[in-house]
Amino acid sequence: MDHAVAVPPLHTLTVAGRHERFPVNRVFCVGRNYAAHAREMGKDPDREPPFFFMKPSGAVIDASRDPAVPYPRKTANYHHEIELVVAIADGGRDIAVADALEHVYGYAVGLDMTRRDLQLEARDKGRPWEFGKSFAHSAPIGPLRRACDIGHPANGAITLTVNGQARQSSDISKLIWSVSECIAYLSAYEELEPGDLIMTGTPEGVNAVLPGDVMQGAIDGLDGIRVVVSQGHVEEPRRPA
Incomplete structure (x- = not known):
């Protein structure tokens, strides 16, 4: 088949202990799925229906080999958000909560890197979050462990340190909406497809990072990740509080 322009690259993730790789299709992200994080963002943590935003597949970085992510353009407040990542094996529409886990290929540790100043500006103006959330290299994800x-x-501890100092610490049992519920709810609006990823939300403790910082994320039972922030395009970055 002839193509009018160059074919975009296929983005893939390492599967722990396997030679094959997991092809990334779409990336769905759950917003404010831990009550304590909702509070620190100034929002009510009541269990209202979940909401989602998306990242392009090109945002995904294979974090199995201690990668560097560049400090992105047009931000002075670049934040880390540690998350449990769910990889979908079998797609479907209107999936029942009781059946949802049958569609899961595996799990990984991931980071939803965020241009917080751009996100909050957009939120306060009632605009989409894309410039704050959906940019290149904004989703480093570790090796997938097959279900x-x-x-x-x-359940299990979810933690993030920056330069060896604790930043985020919680438990995945504190998800407001469980993995099964997220899959079921999302599939009622959009048919899920093989290769889709769901980033399930971050606990409290989000904060800024600077070039040279080393982030280490972990979730019990999964392979941890180590990600370095490289120089990139620094524009008077804000120092963490």
């Missing part, structure tokens, strides 16, 4: 090997984690 057939580890089961479906429902």
Whole structure:
């Protein structure tokens, strides 16, 4: 088949202990899915229906080899958000909560990197979050652990340190909406497809990082990640509080 322009690259993730790789299709992200994080963002943590935003597949970085992510353009407040990532094996529409985990390929540790100043400006003006959330290199994700090997984690510590100092610490059992519920709710609006990823939300403790900072993220039972912030395009970055 002839193509009018160059074919975009296929973005893939490492599968722990396997030679094959996981092809990334779409990336769905759940907003404010931990009550304490909702409070720190100035929002009510009541269990209202979940909401989602998206990142392009090109935002995904294979974090299995200690990658560097560049400090992005047009921000002075670049934040880390540690998250449990769910990889979809079998698609479907109107998936029941009771059946949702049958559609999961595996799980990984990921970071939803955020241009917080741009996100909050857009939020306050009632505009989309894309410039704050959906940019290149904004989703470093570690090796996937297959559900057939580890089961479906429902609890376990989720942590992030920056330069060895604790920043985020919680438990995935504190998700307001569980993995099963997120899959079921999302599939009622959009048919899920093989290769889709769901980033399930971040706990409290989000804060800024600067060039040279080393982020280390972990979730019990999964492979941790180590990501360095490289120089990129620094525009008077804000120092963490």
